[in-house]
Amino acid sequence: MQATLALEDGRVFRGKGYGAKGECYGEVVFNTSITGYQEIFTDPSYSGQIVVLTNPQIGNYGTNQEDNEATRPWIEGLIVREFSKVSSNWRSQQVAEEYLEQFKVPVLSDIDTRALVRHLRDHGVMRGVISTIESDAEKLVAKANSIPKMDGTDLAKVVSTKNPYVWELGERSHEPVAVVGVKDEPPRFHVVAYDFGIKQNILRKLRAEGCRVTVVPAQTPPEDVLALKPNGVFLSNGPGDPEPCTYAVDSIRRLMGRQPIFGICLGHQLTGLALGGKTFKLKFGHHGGNHPVKQLKTGKIEITAHNHNFAVDPDSLPESEVELTHMDLNDSTLEGLRHKNLPLFSVQYHPEAAPGPHDSHYLFKDFVKMMEEWKG
């Protein structure tokens, strides 16, 4: 099956199509993680985006139920150099291609992905179309130009759960303790998590740290959250531009100081906005599992997982209230902040990893400690 990618600036790549037949539209971004394609497929933050993976060999270990970050893939489309037709791993339950086909996600394979990545690096992320049914370049480029821009789009409310639910599974609850040697803490705290596109590993991590988690829709009013009598509030990751999510910014403002708050990714950007700061779009974003982030207080470096196109402008934050806690060493992007007086901190990157290094798991413990202190 032939497939074509057309970008809004007219660049076209032709290769083979796998997965679903048809067309998909979105902002084309690249991710440099070597492992963890399944987690990337199912990360709701990729809603509205077509993902090109820089690792050329994708699909090798298949897919399984446990490594999902959501109940279905959220990427709009996938672009790889080579897509494995077979899977080899003792945990594999389904070949990756079948999995994507089942959820109607088109895959463009066998193109020069490095050329595409260099194009996006030099010209910035842009809109694109993958099609297995249309090959006319001009038509596809026109289509790419008709896709709504990511800037100014609120996708959080689209991907968010429609109804609240309680999360029960720990980080590695599916694996026998004999193999991994870890047991979840018994629940000691109740956390309400705003779902702006939450990754399940955040929930598993919170559960593993002894939290019972109630997940609520993005637009849940703060009163309803407080009515659940939580020990803390969590602000999740998610897709799209933070700026139009005014309801969330408003909620955070009203919860600040009344609950310990921890935000990740979009949750961090929304926190930044709630604190009076501004956000801006990066040229090609941070998407990968190898970003060095410095803890500004200690000078210690964490290797971290990133997935963000937007960032908080550190100069826009009120110095009297906000302490900058983390910075990206590659490009000095703000990666974390903490309120100087209130129990509130957030990070731009992904301490829950999945995929990515586990260097920043301590942040979940910090959150638990914050709740402990607040409780006490």
Add this chain to the structure above:
Amino acid sequence: MPKRTDISKILIIGSGPIIIGQSAEFDYSGTQACKALKSEGYEVVLANSNPATIMTDPDMADRTYIEPLTLEYLEQIIRIEREIAPGAGFAVLPTVGGQTALNLAIELSDGGVLEKYNVHLIGANVNAIKKAEDRLFFKDAMQRIGLDVPKSALVNNTKDGLEFAGKIGFPVIVRPSFTLGGSGGGIAYNREEMVEVLSRGLDFSPVHEALIEESVLGWKEFELEVMRDSRDNVIIVCSIENLDPMGVHTGDSITVAPAQTLTDREYQSMRDAAIAVIREIGVDTGGSNIQFAVNPETGRMVVIEMNPRVSRSSALASKATGFPIAKIAAKLAVGYTLDEIPNDITRKTPACFEPTLDYVVVKIPKWQFEKFHGADENLGPQMKSLGEAMAIGRTFKEALMKGIRSLDTGKRVGSDKIEPKILTQRLVTPHPERLAYVRYALRQGHTVKQIAKMTSIDPWFLYQMKAINDTQLELEKHPMESIPREVLREAKREGFSDGRLAAVWRLEGQEKVRHLRKKNGVIPVYKRVDTCAAEFESYTPYLYSTYEEEDEAAPTDKKKVIILGAGPNRIGQGIEFDYCCCHASFALHEDGFETIMINCNPETVSTDYDTSDRLYFEPLTFEDVWAIYQHETSKGAPVGVIVQFGGQTPLNLALPLKKAGVNIIGTSPESIDLAEDRKQFNKLLGELEIPQAAGVIATSLEEALEGAKKIGYPVVVRPSYVLGGRAMVIAYDEESVVHYMKEAVEYSQDRPVLIDHFLEDAIEVDVDALSDGEDVVIGGIMQHIEEAGIHSGDSSCVLPAVDIPQHLMDDMRDYTFKLARALKVIGLMNIQFAIPRGEGKPGNGSHGGKVYVLEVNPRASRTVPYVSKATGVPLAKIAALLMTGRKLHEFLPENIAKRADLDTGSCHYVKSPVFPWNKFPGVDTVLGPEMKSTGEVMGVGDNLGEAFAKAQLAAGQRLPTEGTVFISVTDHDKRNMAEVARKFVEMGFKLVATSGTADVIAAAGMAVDRVYKVKEGRPNVVDLIKGQRVQLIVNTPSGADPWFDEKAIRRAAVVARIPTITTLSAARAAAEGIAALQRGELNIRALQELHAGRVARR
């Protein structure tokens, strides 16, 4: 943290000679460390006995000691360096010189030397080294941090070993403590084998101890390269997956980077474990390599071992990612943290990150069992390969196929010898040919599942091989003329070489395939290795070819030189050639050329991204080199190609490249070829009136027998166009020639066999010379210490020559000059001479009247680095500049004016070979015309004796200062033997001799014990050796067929590690050396001081 200022002087310990398990990778790491520390302003002192390394170049360190790597010599180096600067902060960096350096660091610490001279250890601490290296400590440490390890027990006798093995069940792994490359290790499947493997293992262990371990055979094997800084920042540089599962030493495994079959969850668990390990073991700064095994059924992960230092795998990881581990490790050792060190490739981002790859790297080992008849070819926990090739492709398939053709086996595509009967055996038991058998099995229709079951190779890799096989089948369906472009392109994208395609279509050459590709626009592009998968711009042109859309290596229009490297290390083509290639690159860059290196050996300095202006990490085949040449000339830049520095591999490409229109600079390929073309060469020597042994060429058995008869036995028989004496033998009778011709023709293909009369009882001499086609300067006239008939690479030799009469020296000079001019040599030339000992002449046997030419090689030789170190003149650098048109009188005007050889000053320099016998138990250790040594060392002394003793010591043979000398010499040597024997007696040695020799000694008035020859009865000489009652053996072979006695003596001596001397001149040198040792002299001088006077004069 800024760098340490309490230290100003740092001693780097190298790894010594190239041996199996410790190869050129430590030249790479040591060189990086030297450069990194020097650039930080530290005074760098280097100790290494290996003269063939770049790191021992006089400008790499401030002071370089080419001395034996033993505790006593290191102590003296430290003492001298301490005396030079009594108050300076002084440190030792032991983590870039392999296991050798690490073991020495422990000795220095345990021996109190570090404390005595107030020297810090940096890069590792003794506790960490001991914890990582001692298997029991390591196991305890792992269990303390909750990590799983295979069940195991340490034993120091076979009884305990058998008992434990009974408990955990066979098979079990035996790992001797404190050995490198897994020396002496093995797998035991039953009690009987257990006794054998374990007793050998215990013998190999310096502490007589071995670990018996639960077998994790067939489990998946992974390695992580980890770095940690003084602030406890830890990064993983690279993950490596072994295609060959557990049970095969990682040095003998095909390995793949990054790991291909782990999910993120599994990979991150491994990463967490690796970080926990480096912290628990306490490697404060630097790199470590940590190995894991994973049960393919359950995912159970166990930690196997850790190397708390830069290793072979770190060299591979550095080349695979572009992240210079050794350089960074050196900087971390002096206090920098990872975030303070910039990433050279991106410039804008720090080294504190984890490289990500958008390509696949495959490393394939190179074995040479054909050189070690009788060696066990099955692969196991003890490393047996001599070198490796690495290949980069956008997919595993492409990298694998490029890797296979990088091995430079000399075999034609598809000419693997497959014996269907042993298919199962070859699949089940790891063996160098396993990959060929997997391919065969796939072709025969075996399923991936079946093959996976037999090989325990992960099915994903096997599916890739099946895909390659499927493509092959698809190709076979199409005649060349009507091949669809897509099929052709797909095949090239999967790494099919033009040669393989030509074989599919049964074409003679590859030219038609090349034209077909060109017509269809299927040509390679070049992509960059940039550590970041293109996320950031890269500033280093570290390139690999692939069949994709976009090219990232736009050529410049500057004048440039392409240097062809030597490919994987092997016997006869080792680090010496990499040394020459690097020197060419350095010199030409300085002279304003853009330098371009092509090589596929990840262990080398030449494949460092900052050695040349551009690095193409590519196979050294015609197809790949031609493509690069086309690419580099596409902007119209003048491009010259150097083929004479990389050994035989590039030389084999010289004529085809020239025919295709490539501008080869230096000596013309025709001249190089002429020296190999027996007819033309004979004619030339005749014209020049240079004597040579009678010789013929043969292309059939009949011709060979007839020729041998005509010139008279004994004869030397060899194929043309080989290096390292491959398949070269001395035949004393027809039977040997018949046997040989049947074996040799396989290797030489269409090339004829050369047969020469063997000059017995001769001294051999090697001459290296520089020539610009008009002027010639001799670099060195090296006198071999061993007798003729032993490959020059396996002989010890000395500079300057010690007892060759002046008129013969002049003859050799004269012949060298004539040949260089006649062959229009531009660059380097090596000539081998033989001087038969004259009939009835008095003296020491070297006063023969005639010099014969044995061989002329108008190219860089193995001895170039040694001669350069002994003279202080960088021969390879000058040679490279001559090739670009510069003249010899610009560099060495005095030598030309005076017709003088390069000066070696007042010292003697002895080069000695190092052999891999301990890796191949049972193999005959007799030396002959086929080279078998893996590396070399150099000894420097005031006289031959001292230099010889040092070289022997550096090569692992400690000459005794007391005890008994066993002497057995041929009749020819008996005349002069008494004089040598007397020296030993005067030094307090007792003598033991076989009857004939004993008669002579007794007649000269010395006391001597008599001993039986092996066949005569017992106790015989072998019993004495085994009983440790002999400390030195002087045994000059008869020259005819190797006696039963000699073989037995040599083998026993190797096992008992007793020095064996095979010529009287070497015995004399040994006696002098022993005298020097008895005086307790340890003369140590830095290389820079040895040549300071002469360098200043230039």
